[in-house]
Amino acid sequence: MGSGQVVRCLFLERGKTVIHQYKNNGYNIVLDVNSGAVHVVDDVVYDVLPHMEKKEPASQIVKDLSGAYPEEEIKDAISECEELAKAGVLFTEDTYEPALQNFKKRPTVVKALCLHIAHDCNLACRYCFAEEGEYHGRRALMDFETGKQALDFLIANSGNRRNLEVDFFGGEPLMNWDVVKDLVRYGREQEKLHNKNFRFTLTTNGVLLNDEVMEFCNREMANVVLSIDGRKEVHNRMRPFRNGAGSYDLIVPKFQKFAGSRNQERYYVRGTFTHNNLDFSEDVLHLADLGFKQISVEPVVAKPEDDYALREEDLPKIFEEYDKLAKIMVEREKKGEGFTFFHFMIDLTGGPCVYKRLSGCGSGTEYLAVTPWGDLYPCHQFVGEEQFLMGNVWDGIKAQEIQDEFKCCNVYAKEKCRNCFARFYCSGGCAANAWNFHGNINDAYDLGCELQRKRVECAIMIKAALADTEA
Numbered sequence: 244m245g246s247g248q249v250v251r252c253l254f255l256e257r258g259k260t261v262i263h264q265y266k267n268n269g270y271n272i273v274l275d276v277n278s279g280a281v282h283v284v285d286d287v288v289y290d291v292l293p294h295m296e297k298k299e300p301a302s303q304i305v306k307d308l309s310g311a312y313p314e315e316e317i318k319d320a321i322s323e324c325e326e327l328a329k330a331g332v333l334f335t336e337d338t339y340e341p342a343l344q345n346f347k348k349r350p351t352v353v354k355a356l357c358l359h360i361a362h363d364c365n366l367a368c369r370y371c372f373a374e375e376g377e378y379h380g381r382r383a384l385m386d387f388e389t390g391k392q393a394l395d396f397l398i399a400n401s402g403n404r405r406n407l408e409v410d411f412f413g414g415e416p417l418m419n420w421d422v423v424k425d426l427v428r429y430g431r432e433q434e435k436l437h438n439k440n441f442r443f444t445l446t447t448n449g450v451l452l453n454d455e456v457m458e459f460c461n462r463e464m465a466n467v468v469l470s471i472d473g474r475k476e477v478h479n480r481m482r483p484f485r486n487g488a489g490s491y492d493l494i495v496p497k498f499q500k501f502a503g504s505r506n507q508e509r510y511y512v513r514g515t516f517t518h519n520n521l522d523f524s525e526d527v528l529h530l531a532d533l534g535f536k537q538i539s540v541e542p543v544v545a546k547p548e549d550d551y552a553l554r555e556e557d558l559p560k561i562f563e564e565y566d567k568l569a570k571i572m573v574e575r576e577k578k579g580e581g582f583t584f585f586h587f588m589i590d591l592t593g594g595p596c597v598y599k600r601l602s603g604c605g606s607g608t609e610y611l612a613v614t615p616w617g618d619l620y621p622c623h624q625f626v627g628e629e630q631f632l633m634g635n636v637w638d639g640i641k642a643q644e645i646q647d648e649f650k651c652c653n654v655y656a657k658e659k660c661r662n663c664f665a666r667f668y669c670s671g672g673c674a675a676n677a678w679n680f681h682g683n684i685n686d687a688y689d690l691g692c693e694l695q696r697k698r699v700e701c702a703i704m705i706k707a708a709l710a711d712t713e714a
Contacts, residue, residue: 473526539585603670607649
């Protein structure tokens with residue numbers, strides 16, 4: 244395409260006609276939102292495209308750009324763009340919105356549960372949305388009978404779906420470790436009886452992590468999330484024990500051993516950055532330098548009055564950090580020292596199915612959270628919000644209207660998403676964040692949207708840079 248290079252990708256799901264152009268780390272990048280095609284282009288093509296999007300005639304485009312480029316280069320660029328449009332990878336049309344009614348009518352099948360195995364924690368993380376594990380309520384540990392009923396509920400409501408997911412969550416799940424083990428054993432027994440396959444996962448702060456836990460997890464847990472925020476001073480500021488002491492020195496050696504025992508696969512270290520460490524790329528690189536290969540450091544979601552909450556004025560610095568991190572990741576990958584950063588993971592050759600791209604995580608429909616006493620909520624972030632209590636694992640879903648509301652939550656139902664270039668990558672964002680900031684699950688968390696758009700841009704740039712190297 245001109246003197247640039249086209250990065251090929253397969254078709255993604257389509258929405259409103261739109262292209263998104265941006266420059267990042269020396270690359271001119273054009274995303275055709277509805278086909279998912281990514282093009283790395285030269286300057287003349289980059290400047291021609293906005294005129295073509297406005298459907299200006301070729302003669303007008305040549306006239307508008309004649310002061311910047313030779314006439315023949317402009318005409319060649321127009322011709323190449325027209326060929327790409329004919330091939331269905333530029334200026335593509337919406338084909339999914341008309342089919343949305345069928346999407347809404349799809350049968351509801353539960354495929355995943357977040358088991359709140361412990362509403363208790365041995366840390367006092369300052370940003371914890373679960374209030375040190377209490378979730379706006381009381382401290383409690385899930386007993387085996389409740390957990391067993393939750394697995395039975397999942398099996399009974401999973402329809403013909405064979406692969407089911409169960410995440411042991413908290414609080415801190417290792418504070419109820421015996422019940423975790425008993426439920427895994429029960430689940431394995433039920434697999435054979437019902438032709439199901441359980442994918443168990445665990446999220447832990449690492450305080451109680453030991454060899455026995457590691458051995459069991461390596462045998463039974465498909466993925467383990469290890470909570471750590473990065474540099475020692477950053478981590479200890481936000482993730483102390485209840486007496487104020489830091490937890491970094493205790494957990495880091497355990498996490499390093501655990502990640503190594505899993506061959507640096509099927510886990511990720513997960514941190515949170517706040518207003519207090521806007522230079523969070525240093526925390527990501529710190530974790531990489533500790534030897535971790537699977538890393539996620541995510542923006543805090545907090546009330547505006549919290550001193551650690553991210554603010555709109557923080558955005559330029561955060562964008563700068565994402566750009567910096569993306570550039571360093573490309574450099575390290577080229578040297579054979581690469582690592583995965585969760586928010587830059589993007590699949591340009593396939594990715595999730597259309598339903599996933601339209602509706603996201605499936606909270607309130609395919610994915611539910613279960614409290615220690617068996618209540619059902621749309622996801623872990625809604626637990627304790629009584630207006631979102633959907634039922635329980637014994638009686639099933641009683642508040643059908645809540646499930647219906649979540650079933651209709653998709654990128655076309657959200658006005659802020661309809662013309663956003665990133666809509667098929669974030670699938671409309673987090674319903675809980677939309678509710679917490681706007682009181683409406685069909686709204687969107689604005690600051691989070693800004694960050695998501697930037698991450699998508701960086702992720703595509705990384706793909707382009709690495710493809711350029713391979714070529």
